[in-house]
Amino acid sequence: MQLKQQRKIIFAITIFYTLFILYFLFFAFGRVGKIDHNTGYTFIFLPEDFFRLPGLSDLLHPTLMDLVGFGNIAAFIPFGILIPLLYRTSFVRFMTSFILSILMLETIQALTFLGSFDMNDVIQNSLGAAIGFGAYKLGFRTRNIRRNIVATGISSVILMLGVWGIFGVVDHTFTKEMGPFVAINDLRDSTGNPSTGTKPSSFKVGGQDVEPQYNVYSTEGKNKETYMYSLGNKKEVYLFLNYGIPDQKDSQGSIRVTADGHEFLTVSVEAGRHEPDMSLIYLPKANELTITIEGNVTLWDVGFREMVYSWNLATGEPMLPK
Known part of the structure; x- marks a missing residue:
């Protein structure tokens, strides 16, 4: 050719x-x-x-x-x-x-x-x-x-x-990946005192058995309680928290989550109307975390997983929230 x-x-x-x-x-x-x-x-x-x-x-x-x-x-x-x-x-x-x-x-x-x-x-x-x-x-x-x-x-x-x-x-x-689950067991209450919440024990929400693994937080007899936690510096994290009103408590309440003054979650909960629920909240750059609980809402297994590069991931299997 x-x-x-x-x-x-x-x-x-x-x-x-x-x-x-x-x-x-x-x-x-x-x-x-x-x-x-x-x-x-x-x-x-x-x-x-x-x-x-x-x-x-x-x-x-x-x-x-x-x-x-x-x-x-x-x-x-x-x-x-x-x-x-x-x-x-x-x-x-x-x-x-x-x-x-x-x-x-x-x-x-x-x-x-x-x-x-x-x-x-x-x-x-x-x-x-x-x-x-x-x-x-x-x-x-x-x-x-x-x-x-x-x-x-x-x-x-x-x-x-x-x-x-x-x-x-x-x-x-x-590409960032989720790091290991870190349970938040050292919150500070509205008075600034350390609070580890109540001892994890089983209870029922919406007729379902709940068995907390890491922590339990509530208003502890008050109408309202505010918990604060410092991540130490600006971190990109996913916040995990489970919530509900135990069956033996016939009231309603709400949860509000803010990070550095910016609101990321507001949820109202009524007794007997909801099964145990979980929120996964993305916090792009968070330092000071504030969780406000009103009424008889109970939180459990509160923690976070930081977004980190693969070379910063710790060895071993990460713990996952239940």
Whole structure:
């Protein structure tokens, strides 16, 4: 096959593939039908989780977002192969042109309400093009076109797997996880005195047996009691607390949780109307924790799990609140 014919075929493939991608960018997934429902432009400049690709376990039961994240990279690998085959270009020049093109397309998507401008997509698409360019450089080293295509395909798979592995390591390294459960057994009451609550013992709430494992807090005969706890410094935590009104007490009450003056939870409870309940409260940066109890509400197994990076996780299995 002559070089000119090969070039025509490659050019035709590039045009058709570009139109195919443009269709998915602007018209697929019912984008046109959603235009009337959009009330404003969507520009996402700060990417979230762009380091995450679906893991092996995710591929067994992939979600739509897993497939989108993987496809955002894989779908743009061919551009990194086809464009260098048509035009002599360096990696820097190719990537600069490609990124500018993707930025333009993302902007058009947002302005026409056919999608959103998402920097996450720009990063993933550009990564796919970079993988394709690397595969082209590794694969097209001989005059045998078939051998070059096979070598490029294998190189694409190897580079994609390499990126997959690197992204997995980066995602694991920079993603926070819940640390061990820490029971809060040293609250201070409204007078500033230490309070360990009452001794954990079984009781019934809504006809169900409750057996606290760590602590029990209530108003201790008052109408209202406020407990305070200091985390020591600003921490990102999930606060756990179980609550209810014991069956032998026929009253109502409420719980209010604040952190550094910001309210995160207010719940009203009535006797005999609720089964034992649990609240999981996310506190982004908390230091001074305040829990206010009114009426006959009882709290038990109050504690938190701090969000920490994997290298800071303590060894051993974390305790989980019951």
